[in-house]
Amino acid sequence: MHGDKFMDVIDFIPExxxxxxxxxxxxxxxxxxxxxxxxxxxxxxxxxxxxxDYFVEHMGSDAVDASQLKWEVEG
Structure with a gap:
């Protein structure tokens, strides 16, 4: 919790x-x-x-475009 909001890593990823x-x-x-x-x-x-290390292994680089880290969860 941050204040009254639950935060997830995806909340910090830029567009x-x-x-x-x-x-x-x-x-x-x-x-x-x-x-x-x-x-x-x-x-x-x-x-x-x-x-x-997992980031680099999974993404194939130590830097990637932010769009590669965005995903949508189907409800």
Missing amino acids: SGNVTADQFVEWVFLAEYENESERMSPRWDRHRQRIQ
């Missing part, structure tokens, strides 16, 4: 432009933890690296 693996990882943690000290805790370093 266009490049998104780097580093940015994506930051947005994952921003969506998960409102408190900056919790987001930046060294205890998450290993997880940050793993998410970054």
Whole structure:
């Protein structure tokens, strides 16, 4: 929760432009933890690296167009 809103990583992805693996990882943690000290805790370093590695593995690059990260969920 951020204030009174549930946040998801997709809420931070821009409509266009490049998104780097580093940015994506930051947005994952921003969506998960409102408190900056919790987001930046060294205890998450290993997880940050793993998410970054998965991003590169899955996307095939350390930077991709934002449109590649947008998807629609069918209800």
